[in-house]
Amino acid sequence: MRCSDLVRLWDDLREAGAAPSREAVLAHLRLCSDCQDAYREYEGIAYCLTCLPVVEPPTGLVPKILEHINSLRPASPDMFSHVRSPLGDLIVAFRETGITAIAICSEDSDSSLCESIAKRLRRGLVPAKAPQWVIDVVESYFRTFDADRSKVDISALTEFERAALRKAAEIPCGEVRSYGWIAREIGQPAAARAVGQAMARNPVPLLYPCHRVVDSTGALHNYAYGLELKARILEMEGYVPPARAVNAGAGASRA
Amino acid sequence: MAALAPLDRESRLAQPAAATAPSRSEAGTPGPENFERIVDEYQRRLYGFALRMTGNREDAEEIVQDAFVRAYRALAKMDPKQRAELRLQPWLYTITLNVTRNRLRSKRPSNVALDALADPDALLNETQEGPDQPEAIIERGADMVLVEQALLQLPMHLRAAATLRFIEGRSHPEIAEILNQPIGTVKSHVHRAVRILRRILGPQVGRIAPQEGDAAHAVL
Numbered sequence: 001m002r003c004s005d006l007v008r009l010w011d012d013l014r015e016a017g018a019a020p021s022r023e024a025v026l027a028h029l030r031l032c033s034d035c036q037d038a039y040r041e042y043e044g045i046a047y048c049l050t051c052l053p054v055v056e057p058p059t060g061l062v063p064k065i066l067e068h069i070n071s072l073r074p075a076s077p078d079m080f081s082h083v084r085s086p087l088g089d090l091i092v093a094f095r096e097t098g099i100t101a102i103a104i105c106s107e108d109s110d111s112s113l114c115e116s117i118a119k120r121l122r123r124g125l126v127p128a129k130a131p132q133w134v135i136d137v138v139e140s141y142f143r144t145f146d147a148d149r150s151k152v153d154i155s156a157l158t159e160f161e162r163a164a165l166r167k168a169a170e171i172p173c174g175e176v177r178s179y180g181w182i183a184r185e186i187g188q189p190a191a192a193r194a195v196g197q198a199m200a201r202n203p204v205p206l207l208y209p210c211h212r213v214v215d216s217t218g219a220l221h222n223y224a225y226g227l228e229l230k231a232r233i234l235e236m237e238g239y240v241p242p243a244r245a246v247n248a249g250a251g252a253s254r255a
Numbered sequence: 256m257a258a259l260a261p262l263d264r265e266s267r268l269a270q271p272a273a274a275t276a277p278s279r280s281e282a283g284t285p286g287p288e289n290f291e292r293i294v295d296e297y298q299r300r301l302y303g304f305a306l307r308m309t310g311n312r313e314d315a316e317e318i319v320q321d322a323f324v325r326a327y328r329a330l331a332k333m334d335p336k337q338r339a340e341l342r343l344q345p346w347l348y349t350i351t352l353n354v355t356r357n358r359l360r361s362k363r364p365s366n367v368a369l370d371a372l373a374d375p376d377a378l379l380n381e382t383q384e385g386p387d388q389p390e391a392i393i394e395r396g397a398d399m400v401l402v403e404q405a406l407l408q409l410p411m412h413l414r415a416a417a418t419l420r421f422i423e424g425r426s427h428p429e430i431a432e433i434l435n436q437p438i439g440t441v442k443s444h445v446h447r448a449v450r451i452l453r454r455i456l457g458p459q460v461g462r463i464a465p466q467e468g469d470a471a472h473a474v475l
Binding site: 010011012041042044045046048049050051052053054055056057058061062064065066068069072073 | 290291295298303323327398403418420442445
């Protein structure tokens with residue numbers, strides 16, 4: 001065996017199962033002092049590398065990875081059911097964390113309402129029997145015009161949308177506030193239009209009372225289910241509109 | 256007696272709970288549904304590998320995150336047969352290496368923070384870990400930094416070969432699988448890496464070479 005053949009075999013000596021060439025390599029090493037020196041140097045380097053410490057990853061690494069992974073997982077679908085109400089049938093979407101959406105049945109077909117809920121929540125929607133707690137939350141609103149919002153899940157919304165809806169939920173029953181008022185209250189005074197958007201896209205009407213938000217003149221301005229229904233819900237809650245504002249609102253809606 | 260043992264690293268690289276954790280056959284094939292366990296089991300290994308490859312803790316952290324996300328996406332697309340046949344550990348190393356390559360390619364070498372590796376705490380922990388470790392390592396702390404720096408001067412393919420072989424303690428066939436190269440090429444790269452390191456470390460190597468009782472002496 002030549003010295004130049006030997007060098008490629010050194011690393012094999014480190015393997016637990018002896019390589020076939022092992023004895024030949026050792027025989028050469030015993031006789032060749034040049035190769036002995038070179039081998040010691042080689043092993044010296046290998047030894048240094050094996051001695052480098054095992055470095056601990058930062059403690060936050062695993063939670064960060066898992067958070068990222070979880071955001072990639074397709075969310076399980078919400079369930080939905082029909083619930084009767086003084087405003088007619090409602091389609092109520094829910095999951096174990098709370099009610100996630102409400103649609104007031106109208107001329108639109110149930111399937112198109114479900115489709116828009118699924119699109120809004122970016123999750124699937126499967127029919128299910130409404131559990132009692134879902135019925136209780138809805139019925140409780142129609143009795144008290146308030147809702148147990150610990151059983152309403154708006155986590156699918158943006159932070160801004162959630163802040164705007166939470167502020168809307170502070171408007172007492174029988175009263176209204178303007179889009180600008182909410183914008184100011186949540187610390188974004190220039191965002192009145194964005195508040196209007198957030199109210200228009202509210203997936204849980206009634207339980208988060210976007211109907212109590214009107215424009216700065218007091219006109220009802222807009223509602224996903226039409227101004228007539230907005231006025232009816234407000235009236236049901238005991239709101240007495242100033243006569244001029246109602247006219248202005250009706251006028252605006254025709255414009 | 257000081258032991259030269261790349262395989263010793265295996266127990267230190269594995270999670271502390273690994274001894275009691277179910278083996279792959281018990282836990283089933285890897286998939287998106289048991290990905291938490293995969294992250295838990297391999298994060299130390301992959302972080303260490305990425306750190307040795309980059310010399311930078313921030314880079315290593317981002318590389319490992321990115322690698323796990325890629326692995327998750329790929330697993331989610333595999334059919335059950337592909338998952339059952341997957342050799343998880345080499346596959347994860349390969350992904351980590353690819354992410355590392357992409358990242359280092361887009362970065363200037365000057366961004367490498369060599370001093371990030373010289374963690375005195377890590378060195379201290381290392382020396383306290385067990386009686387098998389040569390006590391001399393405490394005195395060789397400064398030399399460790401030289402070795403780390405020398406490793407980072409190697410071309411990427413040689414650094415990968417040497418890191419997998421000596422620091423990660425992988426076998427030649429496994430490295431061949433990770434790097435998608437013939438075993439002969441792997442051996443040749445490992446050898447070239449050591450030769451270059453020897454040249455870089457130069458006179459230092461005499462001081463940090465194993466002394467009586469180390470494997471180099473044991474085989475002679």
